[in-house]
Amino acid sequence: MCGIVGYIGYQAAVPILFNGLRRLEYRGYDSAGFAVLNSHGLKIRKRPGKISQLKDLLNDTALTGTIGIGHTRWATHGEPNQVNAHPHTDCSGRLALVHNGIIENYSALRKDLIAKGHVFKSETDTETLCHLFEEYIKTGCSLEAAVRKGLGQVVGTYGLVVISADEPDCIIAARKGSPLVIGHGKNEYLIASDTAPLIAHTSDVTFLDDGEVAILHNGSVVVKSIDDRIVEKCVEVVDTDISQIEKGGYAHFMLKEIMEQPQTLMDTMRGRLLMEEGTARLGGIQKDIDSLLFARRLVLTACGTSWHAGLIGEYMFEELVGIPVEVEYASEFRYRDPILGSDSVVIAISQSGETADTLAAIREAKRKRSKVFGICNVVGSSIARETDAGVYLHAGPEIGVASTKAFTSQVLVLSIMTLLLGRVRTLSSIRGREIVQEIKRIPEKVSQVLENREQVKAIAEEYKDMRNFLYLGRGYNFPVALEGALKLKEISYIHAEGYPAAEMKHGPIALIDKAMPVVFIATQDSVYDKILSNIEEVKARQGRVIAIATEGDAEIQKLADNVIYVPKTIEMLNPLVTIIPLQLLAYYIAVFRKCDIDQPRNLAKSVTVE
Ligand code: F6R
Secondary structure: OOEEEEEEOOOOHHHHHHHHHHHHHHHOOOEEEEEEEEOOEEEEEEEEOOHHHHHHHHHOHHHOOOEEEEEEEOOOOOOOOOOOOOOEEOOOOOEEEEEEOOEOOHHHHHHHHHHOOOOOOOOOOHHHHHHHHHHHHHOOOOHHHHHHHHHOOOOEOEEEEEEEOOOOOEEEEEEEEOOOEEEEOOOOEEEEOOOOOOOOOOOEEEEOOOOEEEEEEOOEEEEEEOOOOEOOOOOEEOOOOHHHHOOOOOOOHHHHHHHOHHHHHHHHHOOOEEOOOOEEOOHHHHHHHHHHHOOOEEEEEEOHHHHHHHHHHHHHHHHHHOOOEEEEEHHHHOOOOOOOOOOEEEEEEEOOOOOHHHHHHHHHHHHOOOEEEEEEOOOOOHHHHHOOEEEEOOOOOOOOOOOOHHHHHHHHHHHHHHHHHHHHHOOOHHHHHHHHHHHHHHHHHHHHHHHOHHHHHHHHHHHOOOOEEEEEEOOOHHHHHHHHHHHHHHHHOOEEEEEEHHHHHHOHHHHOOOOOEEEEEEOOOOOHHHHHHHHHHHHOOOOEEEEEEEOOOOHHHHOOOEEEEEOOOOHHHHHHHHHHHHHHHHHHHHHHOOOOOOOOOOOOOOOOOO
């Protein structure tokens, strides 16, 4: 979703803003722009399309200046054109502002401001903020006071950064519901909507919390509450290194992240498995573990790919821990008045830790007195900070819009939690040791599947022109079918649906013909025979079958048109190996269709609005 970067210091701002925006490209956007302050006042440049459209401005001598703000916009109010792109200005043209989030009462504010004589140029909700602050400045307020007072009238979410030609030595930023983080350099500061634009300059950062306003001068940062009280903030060190957010020789971030999975899975499990005792240790939930163990019910809540990981968690927890589990879309959970209470425990799953619906679900669960755990990837993210306890994925930054390595790390964390809780409630030490041993073998097994990527590529070429796909699986592989279908539609724009295989007979079977390839996840597990029957049903109707099968399964060769083998593992860990060929299949089909894989149309990496 939208991205923000701001700079105040001694270096030329434009190259820093430009490179910072580049680092935010992965979030998804449709226009970009920046504003700088110099001795001639405020200079603003913005354009629809990619950041590369702004490249010529690097040599524009009119844009010198050491203070500036930049933005990538993902359109919500008003189409993606030059006028609606950020930064926006007030009537005087002396104030420039960039904003992430949504101003819910913008329509009423806008009407009021127009009545007071303000002239609006864009269709955006954001421009309202510029005129609102201008109104306070006209009464003699400083920029900082105008921002604080103006925000008192605003309903909605914002991460905003503003500069003014009348106060050319400061940047003001404010946060409510949309993240902002300050980077502390030597005699310079940056501010951005995530750490990616900062880490080339500094690893010392301060995360703003909701309701805080930051005043950045050249040489000092002050953080206040919206009602003007100083807030003491700490400086944290982020341990991301720059290579983690670069492509490292791969054609796309998505491929890099698919290929990284043996390593990211190792990172996720590091130090967490206890072979001797056949159990696990998860420092982030240790002191709150009783609330999980004695919960009457667990509710896993998430969106998209993270929700699919949650479904796998449901199967694991119910089978091996023996606690009833429900998995809820966060967007539904937040509005449907769920029955919770102190005996229900909510586990929110999120890669970014910033998904608006998941955050709202967490707040709703807390309001209903449930304990809330988080499973997320981004350290210091809103979800990490708002949950009572939690587990980090340690998968490293995920830049590709289509989630891959975060998914496998989420499933792995859920399996480690299952082991830990299961060992207290139901599992023997022998069974626990078997699970530990098998988890440890997973990175090697994932490597084996990745080595086979040329075969998946050849299958992708064969099927690249199909217009529809069906993905079918049963048991633990049913959520994998959903995830495989999601990956394909996100990046190749081919319509794909995932179903539990037995559901096919209740409707989707009507679709089967030569033009409808069916991907079966058909590993040799407790439902293998059932899935073979489902494959027969598809073949009987001239359907084309791609099967993901267990190594050594000769039987399936006779039925399927294409077979991709994966190593055998225990049933609960199957998704960790079966999803890999499906990620590769989606990736290569999108490559053959020449799609923009890392920035698929209309999608954003982190969905920070409803
Ligand atoms: C799919 C994808 C999305 C996210 C969803 C939740 O590839 O990336 O479906 O999984 O938007 O995002 P997080 O996990 O950041 O809460």
